[in-house]
Amino acid sequence: MGFLAVANAYTMRVCLSVAIVDMVATNTSAESKLLSTFNNSVNEITRCFSWNEETQGIILSSFFWGYVITQVPGGLLAEKIGGKHLIGFGILATSIFTLLSPIAAHLGGAKSLITIRILEGLGENKGDNMDKESHTENLLTRAIDYSSQIGTVVGMALSGNVAQRWGWEAVFYLFGALGIVWYILWLIFCYDDPSQHPFITNSEVLELSEHLEKQGMKS
Numbered sequence: 001m002g003f004l005a006v007a008n009a010y011t012m013r014v015c016l017s018v019a020i021v022d023m024v025a026t027n028t029s030a031e032s033k034l035l036s037t038f039n040n041s042v043n044e045i046t047r048c049f050s051w052n053e054e055t056q057g058i059i060l061s062s063f064f065w066g067y068v069i070t071q072v073p074g075g076l077l078a079e080k081i082g083g084k085h086l087i088g089f090g091i092l093a094t095s096i097f098t099l100l101s102p103i104a105a106h107l108g109g110a111k112s113l114i115t116i117r118i119l120e121g122l123g124e125n126k127g128d129n130m131d132k133e134s135h136t137e138n139l140l141t142r143a144i145d146y147s148s149q150i151g152t153v154v155g156m157a158l159s160g161n162v163a164q165r166w167g168w169e170a171v172f173y174l175f176g177a178l179g180i181v182w183y184i185l186w187l188i189f190c191y192d193d194p195s196q197h198p199f200i201t202n203s204e205v206l207e208l209s210e211h212l213e214k215q216g217m218k219s
Protein backbone atom coordinates (compact mmCIF):
# COMPACT_ATOMS: atom_id res chain seq x y z
CA MET A 1 0.00 0.00 0.00
CA GLY A 2 2.91 2.34 0.70
CA PHE A 3 4.32 1.66 -2.73
CA LEU A 4 0.97 2.43 -4.36
CA ALA A 5 0.55 5.59 -2.26
CA VAL A 6 3.76 7.19 -3.47
CA ALA A 7 3.38 5.91 -7.03
CA ASN A 8 -0.16 7.28 -7.24
CA ALA A 9 0.94 10.60 -5.74
CA TYR A 10 3.53 10.99 -8.47
CA THR A 11 1.11 10.10 -11.25
CA MET A 12 -1.14 12.93 -10.06
CA ARG A 13 1.87 15.22 -9.83
CA VAL A 14 3.12 14.69 -13.39
CA CYS A 15 -0.09 14.09 -15.35
CA LEU A 16 -0.60 17.82 -15.98
CA SER A 17 2.77 18.01 -17.72
CA VAL A 18 1.37 15.77 -20.45
CA ALA A 19 -2.28 16.88 -20.38
CA ILE A 20 -1.41 20.55 -20.81
CA VAL A 21 -0.14 19.79 -24.31
CA ASP A 22 -3.72 18.95 -25.30
CA MET A 23 -5.26 21.72 -23.23
CA VAL A 24 -3.52 24.66 -24.91
CA ALA A 25 -4.48 25.82 -28.38
CA THR A 26 -1.66 25.49 -30.90
CA ASN A 27 -2.20 25.79 -34.62
CA THR A 28 1.18 24.96 -36.04
CA SER A 29 1.68 22.76 -39.03
CA ALA A 30 4.77 21.26 -37.40
CA GLU A 31 2.67 19.86 -34.56
CA SER A 32 0.16 18.33 -36.95
CA LYS A 33 2.95 16.71 -38.93
CA LEU A 34 4.49 15.30 -35.78
CA LEU A 35 1.20 13.82 -34.60
CA SER A 36 0.54 12.19 -37.95
CA THR A 37 3.99 10.64 -37.87
CA PHE A 38 3.11 8.69 -34.74
CA ASN A 39 -0.49 7.89 -35.54
CA ASN A 40 -2.15 8.49 -38.89
CA SER A 41 -5.59 8.03 -37.36
CA VAL A 42 -5.06 10.33 -34.38
CA ASN A 43 -8.28 11.80 -33.04
CA GLU A 44 -8.89 15.50 -33.31
CA ILE A 45 -8.23 17.09 -29.92
CA THR A 46 -10.20 20.05 -28.66
CA ARG A 47 -7.79 22.57 -27.17
CA CYS A 48 -9.64 25.00 -24.97
CA PHE A 49 -7.09 27.49 -23.65
CA SER A 50 -4.87 30.18 -25.13
CA TRP A 51 -2.17 30.24 -22.47
CA ASN A 52 1.24 31.56 -23.43
CA GLU A 53 4.49 29.94 -22.34
CA GLU A 54 4.78 32.10 -19.24
CA THR A 55 1.31 31.16 -18.03
CA GLN A 56 1.96 27.49 -18.72
CA GLY A 57 5.17 27.68 -16.71
CA ILE A 58 3.36 29.21 -13.74
CA ILE A 59 0.66 26.53 -13.91
CA LEU A 60 3.18 23.71 -14.05
CA SER A 61 5.28 25.09 -11.20
CA SER A 62 2.39 26.05 -8.91
CA PHE A 63 2.15 22.53 -7.50
CA PHE A 64 5.54 22.97 -5.88
CA TRP A 65 4.56 26.24 -4.22
CA GLY A 66 2.19 24.33 -1.97
CA TYR A 67 4.57 21.40 -1.70
CA VAL A 68 7.40 23.53 -0.32
CA ILE A 69 5.20 25.36 2.19
CA THR A 70 4.25 22.18 4.07
CA GLN A 71 7.67 20.51 4.30
CA VAL A 72 8.20 21.31 7.99
CA PRO A 73 4.52 21.22 9.11
CA GLY A 74 4.12 17.86 7.37
CA GLY A 75 6.92 16.33 9.39
CA LEU A 76 5.57 17.72 12.67
CA LEU A 77 2.08 16.43 11.95
CA ALA A 78 3.46 12.97 11.16
CA GLU A 79 4.89 12.81 14.69
CA LYS A 80 1.70 14.00 16.36
CA ILE A 81 -1.16 12.20 14.59
CA GLY A 82 0.61 9.19 13.10
CA GLY A 83 1.25 8.09 9.57
CA LYS A 84 -2.06 6.45 8.68
CA HIS A 85 -4.29 9.51 8.80
CA LEU A 86 -1.65 11.99 7.66
CA ILE A 87 -0.72 10.00 4.57
CA GLY A 88 -4.30 8.95 3.90
CA PHE A 89 -5.72 12.47 4.07
CA GLY A 90 -2.83 13.77 1.99
CA ILE A 91 -3.48 11.38 -0.88
CA LEU A 92 -7.25 11.83 -0.53
CA ALA A 93 -6.95 15.62 -0.77
CA THR A 94 -4.66 15.38 -3.77
CA SER A 95 -7.08 12.96 -5.46
CA ILE A 96 -10.06 15.25 -4.91
CA PHE A 97 -8.22 18.28 -6.26
CA THR A 98 -7.03 16.23 -9.25
CA LEU A 99 -10.64 15.31 -10.03
CA LEU A 100 -11.59 18.99 -9.77
CA SER A 101 -8.80 20.18 -12.06
CA PRO A 102 -10.76 20.03 -15.36
CA ILE A 103 -13.74 21.78 -13.78
CA ALA A 104 -11.53 24.48 -12.32
CA ALA A 105 -9.79 25.02 -15.66
CA HIS A 106 -13.06 25.29 -17.58
CA LEU A 107 -14.79 27.57 -15.09
CA GLY A 108 -11.96 29.78 -13.87
CA GLY A 109 -9.15 29.39 -16.37
CA ALA A 110 -5.50 29.60 -15.40
CA LYS A 111 -6.04 31.25 -11.99
CA SER A 112 -8.38 28.51 -10.79
CA LEU A 113 -6.11 25.76 -12.07
CA ILE A 114 -3.12 27.36 -10.35
CA THR A 115 -5.07 27.45 -7.09
CA ILE A 116 -6.01 23.79 -7.44
CA ARG A 117 -2.42 22.80 -8.14
CA ILE A 118 -1.17 24.70 -5.07
CA LEU A 119 -3.73 22.83 -2.96
CA GLU A 120 -2.58 19.56 -4.51
CA GLY A 121 0.96 20.37 -3.47
CA LEU A 122 -0.18 21.05 0.09
CA GLY A 123 -1.87 17.66 0.23
CA GLU A 124 0.78 15.61 -1.52
CA ASN A 125 3.50 16.70 0.87
CA LYS A 126 1.62 14.70 3.52
CA GLY A 127 1.66 11.66 1.26
CA ASP A 128 5.41 11.91 0.83
CA ASN A 129 5.87 11.41 4.57
CA MET A 130 5.61 7.69 3.83
CA ASP A 131 9.38 7.37 3.98
CA LYS A 132 9.49 9.14 7.34
CA GLU A 133 7.12 6.54 8.77
CA SER A 134 9.31 3.58 7.75
CA HIS A 135 11.56 2.29 10.49
CA THR A 136 12.80 -0.97 8.98
CA GLU A 137 15.35 -1.51 6.25
CA ASN A 138 14.10 -4.27 3.98
CA LEU A 139 13.00 -4.95 0.44
CA LEU A 140 9.52 -3.51 0.99
CA THR A 141 10.71 -0.18 2.31
CA ARG A 142 13.27 0.09 -0.47
CA ALA A 143 10.48 -0.54 -2.97
CA ILE A 144 8.75 2.57 -1.63
CA ASP A 145 11.84 4.57 -2.55
CA TYR A 146 11.57 3.44 -6.17
CA SER A 147 7.81 3.98 -6.40
CA SER A 148 8.24 7.68 -7.15
CA GLN A 149 10.20 6.91 -10.32
CA ILE A 150 7.74 4.22 -11.33
CA GLY A 151 4.80 6.53 -10.70
CA THR A 152 6.42 9.22 -12.84
CA VAL A 153 7.05 6.86 -15.74
CA VAL A 154 3.61 5.24 -15.61
CA GLY A 155 1.85 8.57 -15.11
CA MET A 156 3.45 10.23 -18.10
CA ALA A 157 3.06 7.18 -20.35
CA LEU A 158 -0.60 6.64 -19.49
CA SER A 159 -1.49 10.33 -19.63
CA GLY A 160 -0.62 10.64 -23.29
CA ASN A 161 -2.56 7.52 -24.25
CA VAL A 162 -5.61 8.45 -22.19
CA ALA A 163 -5.64 12.03 -23.49
CA GLN A 164 -5.51 10.83 -27.08
CA ARG A 165 -8.35 8.35 -26.64
CA TRP A 166 -10.74 10.15 -24.31
CA GLY A 167 -9.56 13.74 -24.01
CA TRP A 168 -7.31 15.55 -21.56
CA GLU A 169 -10.01 15.73 -18.87
CA ALA A 170 -9.97 11.92 -18.58
CA VAL A 171 -6.34 12.04 -17.45
CA PHE A 172 -7.31 13.85 -14.25
CA TYR A 173 -10.42 11.75 -13.72
CA LEU A 174 -8.45 8.51 -14.05
CA PHE A 175 -5.66 9.29 -11.59
CA GLY A 176 -7.97 11.10 -9.18
CA ALA A 177 -10.32 8.11 -9.09
CA LEU A 178 -7.43 5.72 -8.52
CA GLY A 179 -6.40 7.86 -5.56
CA ILE A 180 -9.88 7.60 -4.04
CA VAL A 181 -9.87 3.81 -4.45
CA TRP A 182 -6.43 3.66 -2.84
CA TYR A 183 -7.65 5.71 0.14
CA ILE A 184 -10.55 3.32 0.79
CA LEU A 185 -8.20 0.32 0.77
CA TRP A 186 -5.75 2.23 2.97
CA LEU A 187 -8.42 2.76 5.63
CA ILE A 188 -9.31 -0.93 5.59
CA PHE A 189 -5.90 -2.56 5.59
CA CYS A 190 -3.37 -0.11 7.09
CA TYR A 191 -2.86 0.95 10.71
CA ASP A 192 -0.32 2.98 12.69
CA ASP A 193 0.50 0.05 14.94
CA PRO A 194 0.39 -3.69 14.10
CA SER A 195 -1.50 -4.39 17.32
CA GLN A 196 -4.41 -2.25 16.05
CA HIS A 197 -4.90 -4.36 12.93
CA PRO A 198 -8.08 -6.48 13.14
CA PHE A 199 -6.66 -9.31 11.04
CA ILE A 200 -3.31 -9.81 12.76
CA THR A 201 -2.55 -12.64 15.21
CA ASN A 202 -0.81 -12.31 18.56
CA SER A 203 2.18 -14.29 17.31
CA GLU A 204 2.56 -11.92 14.35
CA VAL A 205 2.42 -8.88 16.65
CA LEU A 206 5.12 -10.41 18.84
CA GLU A 207 7.31 -11.23 15.85
CA LEU A 208 7.02 -7.71 14.46
CA SER A 209 7.76 -6.16 17.85
CA GLU A 210 10.90 -8.24 18.24
CA HIS A 211 12.00 -7.34 14.73
CA LEU A 212 11.53 -3.62 15.35
CA GLU A 213 13.45 -3.85 18.62
CA LYS A 214 16.38 -5.51 16.83
CA GLN A 215 16.34 -2.84 14.13
CA GLY A 216 16.32 -0.15 16.84
CA MET A 217 19.35 -1.69 18.53
CA LYS A 218 21.23 -1.80 15.22
CA SER A 219 20.54 1.85 14.49
